Amino acid sequence: MNGELRSGEVAEAAGVNPQTLRYYERRGLLAEPPRSLGGHRLYPPESVTVLRTIKAAQRLGFTLGEVAELLDLGRRHAHRPGLATRARAKLAEVESRIADLATIAATLRTAIGSGCDDLATCAADPACPIPFADR
Amino acid sequence: MNGELRSGEVAEAAGVNPQTLRYYERRGLLAEPPRSLGGHRLYPPESVTVLRTIKAAQRLGFTLGEVAELLDLGRRHAHRPGLATRARAKLAEVESRIADLATIAATLRTAIGSGCDDLATCAADPACPIPFADR
């Protein structure tokens, strides 16, 4: 009897909504825990760490699907090094997203600097720097 | 009779799915056009410009709700200058998003550099640079 936790306690400790535990279980991110005689989930304390791990990976930009894969990869110890490779790919994604946003920011700055005051007017004005053309 | 367009033609010209026209109409982005006797929408050619304008604003990071507001603002000519103010606010949003992503990218680089190979292992290792702590 090593301090099993009830779902509400785990959720509280990990800073997560209790419903989220069941959701992660359905998504395969959190192993199905043992149950009490009455059917209540009884989590080992390590579950809190798993939840924190999931949240950390999410903050790094991984989707829940990718997090599931990363956790699985670690468990099955296949194809190492897995995390580093995926982190590199994710970094490339993030950098590309930053580049896109930088372009957007630059366009916004140009639009602000050129005194555009009305979208409809700008769309009709060939001198407007907002790129109305498709693709 | 100045070349009214049918929905498919407008969609084609603006590079948009025909369903999207009805969707934008529901969202208040595209005015309800006149109809033929049989009930088919007959768009004035300007609608294509409106659609391109919407798409341009979307590319600048505005949501459809915000685009609706911007178009409305221009039509009602209230509270000028509206676009510039909103563009500045959007620029701040975009810059903040870039800053977030820069932090994420930096963390990913650190994780890659420190040879993390498995999420579960890292979570247990106090020397791991991935921020597992909440908030």
Place this chain on the structure above:
DNA sequence: TTGCAACCGGTACCCGGGTACGGGGTTAAC
């Protein structure tokens, strides 16, 4: 005039990441 493409409205579904609700069963403190 006939035949088929295009259009109509309404509704349902997709993605991701959850959250809420409702009716019933369990646990634990008093």
Place this chain on the structure above:
DNA sequence: GTTAACCCCGTACCCGGGTACCGGTTGCAA
């Protein structure tokens, strides 16, 4: 032994930005 708080499961809903499907009209050209 009561009672409140918790938990169960299934299902529906939220956000944003569309897309797909349906059966039933219309438009237009050959």
